[in-house]
Amino acid sequence: MTRLRKLAIGTAGGAVLVALGSVGLWQLDRAYPPPLPEKLTVSAEVLDRDGQLLRAFATADGYWRLATGIDKVDKAFIDMLVAYEDKRFWDHSGVDVLALGRAALQFAGNGRIVSGGSTLSMQLARLIEPRESRSIWAKLRQIARAVQIERRLSKREILERYLTLAPYGGNLEGVRAASLAYFGKEPKRLTVSEAALLVALPQLPEKRRPDRNAKTAQTARDRVLARMVSANMLGEREAARAALEDVPTTRRDLPALAAHASFAALRIAKPGVPPQLTIRKSVQQGLEAVAREAAIRLGPKLSVAMVLADSRTGDILGEVGSSSFTDSGRSGWIDMTRTLRSPGSTLKPFIYGLAFEQGLVAQETLIEDSPADFGGYRPKNFDMGYQGDVSVRQALQLSLNVPAVRILDAVGPARLTARFRQAGANAVLPPNEAPGLA
Structure with missing residues (x-):
């Protein structure tokens, strides 16, 4: 056997061994693949209007693990x-x-x-x-x-x-x-x-x-x-x-803003896609701080809710459902911005607005703030006192109840509710009951 022939046979044999080895390794690779899920299990996130992290949620196994690109x-x-x-x-x-x-x-x-x-x-x-x-x-x-x-x-x-x-x-x-x-x-x-x-x-x-x-x-x-x-x-x-530079010696909590809005957004969010709200993080931080301080002044078992909207676009920039989501004494898990309840004094600007629109009053029109009876309904002010004659501007600034009821009586409750329906806000009333002054 010539030397060249031996070399050819050796080369061919080596190539066969390499090929067999490669096939074997390929088979082992397929038989024992690494545990690589297509998507990692990461913390759910809710983002603000600018893409900043509003709230993060720990994974089911209790880890803070945020997807990182x-x-x-x-x-x-x-x-x-x-x-x-x-x-x-x-x-x-x-x-x-x-x-x-x-x-x-x-x-x-x-x-x-x-x-x-x-x-x-x-x-x-x-x-x-x-x-x-x-x-x-x-x-x-x-x-x-x-x-x-x-x-x-x-x-x-x-x-x-x-x-x-x-x-x-x-x-x-x-x-x-x-x-x-x-x-x-x-x-x-x-x-x-x-x-x-x-x-x-x-x-x-x-x-x-x-x-x-x-x-x-x-x-x-x-x-x-x-x-x-x-x-x-x-x-x-x-x-x-x-x-x-000193190293940090404390561990901060991860962002945990807008609890109620975040939970609501996650319920309807697409899997793996962080929902993005119209809320602005800085505004939300400020509102939540105000709510916490107000709740302390109000005392136990009382809470606070606030909504701040952009008057030009209608975007909700801040939404506080309660003073503290985890405060059981105040039923903090209840989102008071969405729970059905009487709107109270929030109706007053709309009442005065309709009166302005109809030409019934102007900003400096004097109106009487004194005890009054509207078919058996006797409204009282929050402080149980009366101011006498005040301007419409003052009545709204002081959130006086009696002048607002006087204006509503002149405008008509049905006209107010009709205007709300035009704007997409439908009042929830007891069965077979028409809107009234109370």
Whole structure:
């Protein structure tokens, strides 16, 4: 047999073995796929008119896990994360052989782990399939899973899943939940110090929790800053300034505004699509603060409800159903903005408006505020007192009841309800009862 023929046979045999090996690996990959759901289980969110987070809801297993896209995170943080955890992330296929080799040599020389060789893909494998022990077999399984993940997801998808699932201590998962809890803001714009802390925490999330172990968290953050200087991603002065910043020592609550409106929106929302309300976050915060303070002054078992609308568009900018959703003493779960009840003094501007429209009164027309009887109905003012002769302007400003009933008697209750029907607001009255003055 000639040498050339032997070479040809050997080459063919090698090719067959490679092919068989590839088929075998492909079969194993299909038989034991990684647990990669199409959509991660994340916290439900409700957004305000500008896309800001109004309210978040913990997942069924009690975690704050907010869906995180790369576009929702500061690019400087992404660059810092990749440089610190997996600098060849964009180039390898799940496993960084050079990093694994370096880690193995350091372990052999020092007798302990000096640096890890896990890529972000391997870390994602560990997050979706937690290992039971730290063993060589667990690491090999993690490597295999990382390769499988890279076959199924793009680099962007891998990074986004890591950003959503990375542990940050307690029941915080993902960089958005951590940024909101520790800094009170979304991670779209982070300081150098904040970005470095968020890079450092997932490695030892419980030991490095800044709200419990501030000194440990600060040391870990400073280590990241030093690495960024070595990688020429930060200047020494910039890193030194960042190291002077204190780490947060408290954990904030995640946004929890507009409880009633948020629950109502989620009931009709499309799965996986955060509902967006016309409410403006800053307005809602202000109204809820006013409601809480007013409820304290009113005393126990009394609550407050408010609605603020844009008069030009009709958009609801703020909606408070009760002073506190969780206050059982005030039945806070009841949305008083939607519960059927008497509108009370909110009718007065409409009554006076109809009177202006019909030319019955003007702003400075004098009207009598004194005891009166309207077919057996004797209205009284809230303070049980009377002002005498007042202008229509004053009567409305003081929310006096008797002048308003006088004007309604002149306008006619039926005309008022007819105007409301034209606007799409239908009064709910007892059966077979016509609208009246009371």
